[in-house]
Every structure is written in structure tokens, then in C-alpha cells.
Amino acid sequence: MLNLIKKAQNGNDKAFLTLFQKYEQDIFRTAFIYVKNQSDALDVVQETAYRSFKSIKNLKEPKYFKTWLIRIAISCAIDLLRKQKNVIQMRTEFEEFISRDINEDIDLEMTVRDLIERLNEDEKSVIILRFYEGLTIKEVSETLEIPLGTAKTILYRAIDKLRKDLKGDGLYEQ
Amino acid sequence: MNNRIKQEMYRIEIPKELNERSKMGVSKAKYEMGKPKRRWSYIIGAVIAASLTLSIFGPNYFSNNPPENPIIRTMETNTVIDIDDPREVVGFSDNVFLGKVIKKVGSKSLNDYPETQFNVEVLDSIKGELKGTIKVNQQGGYDGEYLFLMENDKLLVEGHTYLFATRYLKEENWHTVIPVGGDIPFNSDEEKKELIEKYKKAYDEEIPFKLK
Structure with missing residues (x-):
């Protein structure tokens, strides 16, 4: 190699x-x-x-x-x-320190469609690198050249979003 | 979570042309990159090898005349366009023109195979505004007893006239011929007229090169 x-x-x-x-x-x-x-x-x-x-x-x-x-x-x-002018820049240049560990072990009933449709560009990048490529969150932040705190925030937000949106779907179906 | 994302992503279907598209991207980059810059060590190595050869074969071994019966080696390339379609050839070219090969002026190579440069007098321009005498570079040429030809594209001949389709390389100030479809010989006014008509039409309907 x-x-x-x-x-x-x-x-x-x-x-x-x-x-x-x-x-x-x-x-x-x-x-x-x-x-x-x-x-x-x-x-x-x-x-x-x-x-x-x-x-x-x-x-x-x-x-x-x-x-x-x-x-x-x-x-x-x-x-x-x-x-294609389809994209609205969603990057928020903030750094928020998250002291608690991110709970990544949430068993999400999500599909590839959720990934595609519910997340913005930054969230997709973090989720793909963290879970598909298996990088640590520190490596994700280095790869994307964003501060560690920002990477954590985005990751947490993405997980949260998937969960909330899915809950929303659930309620809607009821 | 980890497995779940992976599992879901694996459900994305892989199209069969994927492999081909990777190749096309690499080919285009390769075409634009030319040869990587040589390192001094390589040049010194080449000089030592050359002087050894000189001492073995004697100075008469080197001459400007190409060998009478060279061994032909055909080089193949992953062309990014269809070199048999004039509209694609014109679209990929910076200049399309009729020209007469005046003389061979060099054999500088930017790649791993020989390349040959010629002075060419521009007779008529179809695409671009080339005038006067310019330097044209052809991929292929002699290397010892071998004659390397790109896609079996015959080496340009001094005194002959061709329709050229070329891409300009600023660093060398030369115009590289697109193999086969970019150097079409003509021998009479009638053939010349036909080529002009054909390539003006191709220019009108050119298929610009893009990564698609």
C-alpha cells in the first residue's frame, strides 16, 4: 500500500x-x-x-x-x-464546550433516507466520518479542520435530530 | 449506532459504471499533469548511463537519423474523449487548424514515453486564432531502435500537411496533438476543402469536454 x-x-x-x-x-x-x-x-x-x-x-x-x-x-x-444552488450554508461558526460524554449508543430506527434528508451538510460529514469511517471524534475534527468542541456539538445535534425527527414521525403516525 | 449507519449506507446500490468513472477522473488528471518533475538523482543517473553507453557503443551510435527499421511499440492511453468523433475532438481542443510540418525541432519528453516536437506553419485556423509558425508536440517518437506510437498514430512527416487539433501547454509553449483524431493528413486542395467544411461543422456542433 x-x-x-x-x-x-x-x-x-x-x-x-x-x-x-x-x-x-x-x-x-x-x-x-x-x-x-x-x-x-x-x-x-x-x-x-x-x-x-x-x-x-x-x-x-x-x-x-x-x-x-x-x-x-x-x-x-x-x-x-x-x-446546483441547492445548498444553503448551514455551518455555524461557534464552539460550544460539551462537558458530558455524548451518548452514541442510542438505538435508532433510522434509515439511509433519514441520513440523506434530515441532516445538513456538516452533520452528514461528521456522522459519516464518525460512524461509517470509524474515526474518533478528535480525528473527525482534524479531518474537517473544525474545533473539537464544534465537532462534538454537530455530532450531538445530528444524533439528536435523527432521534427527534423520528419521534416526530412516530407521533404523526399515531 | 456504528453498525446501524454502516448497514444503512451499504444499502446504497453501486452502479456498474462506477469503475469506469474513477478511471475517467484519473485519466483527465494524468493528461493535464504531464510528467512529474525529475529529480536531480534521476538526471545524474541518466547522465552516467548515457556516458557508459557512449563508451560501449562509441560516438557513432548516436545520430540524428532515426533507425531504418525501428521496432514499433504502440502505446495505449485511456482517452477521455472519443478520438474518432470530430465534435468531441474539437470540443476537447484549444485550437483546430490546418498546418504544414516544417521540421522536427526537438524530442523533449514530459512523460514516460518519447515525445517529438515540430515547427508547423499555420495555414488556416478553424478554432482559435493561431498564426505563423508554432511548435507542435506529438506524443510518440524514437527511442534508440524503438519507435513509440500513441494509439498507433503515425509520426508527423516534414513537408506534409495536416489538420491539427491541439491542446496548448503554457509551460512549454507548445501545442500537443490529440492522437489520431487530431492529426489528419491531406494531400490535395479538394481534401483540404472537405476537411475545412467537416471541421467547421464539427466546431459549430462541438461537444465541450466536461466531467460528466
Whole structure:
């Protein structure tokens, strides 16, 4: 793997493609959560392949290759949404310290549709990196270049939102 | 939670063209990147190898004349466009023009295979506004006894006339020919007229290159 990354950094496209294709499904799924349709998600994958190969020379820590790819995919997806003017920037630049531990073990009856429709862009990023990619919340904050406190706030808000929205649904059905 | 998110995300169906789209992204980047900058160690290595070869084969080994019967090596590339469709070729090009190859002027390579540069006199411009004599770069060329050809695209011939479709590379101030569909020879005024008509029409209906 390290060898392939080195080759890719020296401009070897075959080596890069081998690496990229290991993760293309994860990239596609991540993109799908943002752009909500197959065609745009494929565009995001292609753009991610393009941007990542062009900038792989700048990847300093090969062990974070996958996280680095996912981060690029998230940017590509958000750029595409912006282009389509579908997105309203929801980022709130605040840092709120949460002293209590976040209870992540809530058994949510959520579906992929909930993920797609109920969360804003920032919440999707945090949820995907934390739970799909399995990063720690500290790694999530570093990957997204946001303060740890903000990452925690967003994570908690996202979990809360999923839970509340689902409860809402439940009440509605009654 | 962890498993639940994963489980749900795995339900997103993977389309079969996914693999192809990854390739297209990488190909486009590769096309634009050219060759990574050489390191000094590589250059020194090459110089040492060259001087060793020189001492073994003697100075006569090197000559400007290409070998009479070169061994042809065909290079294949993942082209990002259909090089047989003039509308895509024109859309992908910065310039489309008719030109006459004056002479070979260099064999600088930005890739892992030989490339050859020619001075070309612009006769007529179809797309872009090129005039006078310009430098055209063709992917392919001689390397020792081998002749490398991109997609079997024949090497340009001095004195011959072609329709060119090219992409400009600012760093080298040359115009790189799109293989096959971007260097079409013509031998008579009639053929020239036909090509102009065909490519003006293709320009009107060009398919601009985009990541789609």
C-alpha cells in the first residue's frame, strides 16, 4: 500500500487507480448521502479521482489516505451542490464546550433516507466520518479542520435530530 | 449506532459504471499533469548511463537519423474523449487548424514515453486564432531502435500537411496533438476543402469536454 502510494505520488496513474478503486464504493456511498442521486454521485466520484490524483503529491501521511480521499469527496459533493444552488450554508461558526460524554449508543430506527434528508451538510460529514469511517471524534475534527468542541456539538445535534425527527414521525403516525 | 449507519449506507446500490468513472477522473488528471518533475538523482543517473553507453557503443551510435527499421511499440492511453468523433475532438481542443510540418525541432519528453516536437506553419485556423509558425508536440517518437506510437498514430512527416487539433501547454509553449483524431493528413486542395467544411461543422456542433 505504501509502495503504491509512493508510485502514485511519482505520477504513476495505474498505481493510483489501484488504490482509488479499493475505496471507490465508499466514496460513492458518501457522495450519495449528499447529492441524493446516482448520476451526481458518479460525477462526484470522477471529480474526486481527478482532484485526488492531481494533489496526491501533497499527501503527507499515507496512512490517512482513505480519510483524505473521503474528505476530498465531501468537498466535491458540497461544491456540486453549491453549483446546483441547492445548498444553503448551514455551518455555524461557534464552539460550544460539551462537558458530558455524548451518548452514541442510542438505538435508532433510522434509515439511509433519514441520513440523506434530515441532516445538513456538516452533520452528514461528521456522522459519516464518525460512524461509517470509524474515526474518533478528535480525528473527525482534524479531518474537517473544525474545533473539537464544534465537532462534538454537530455530532450531538445530528444524533439528536435523527432521534427527534423520528419521534416526530412516530407521533404523526399515531 | 456504528453498525446501524454502516448497514444503512451499504444499502446504497453501486452502479456498474462506477469503475469506469474513477478511471475517467484519473485519466483527465494524468493528461493535464504531464510528467512529474525529475529529480536531480534521476538526471545524474541518466547522465552516467548515457556516458557508459557512449563508451560501449562509441560516438557513432548516436545520430540524428532515426533507425531504418525501428521496432514499433504502440502505446495505449485511456482517452477521455472519443478520438474518432470530430465534435468531441474539437470540443476537447484549444485550437483546430490546418498546418504544414516544417521540421522536427526537438524530442523533449514530459512523460514516460518519447515525445517529438515540430515547427508547423499555420495555414488556416478553424478554432482559435493561431498564426505563423508554432511548435507542435506529438506524443510518440524514437527511442534508440524503438519507435513509440500513441494509439498507433503515425509520426508527423516534414513537408506534409495536416489538420491539427491541439491542446496548448503554457509551460512549454507548445501545442500537443490529440492522437489520431487530431492529426489528419491531406494531400490535395479538394481534401483540404472537405476537411475545412467537416471541421467547421464539427466546431459549430462541438461537444465541450466536461466531467460528466
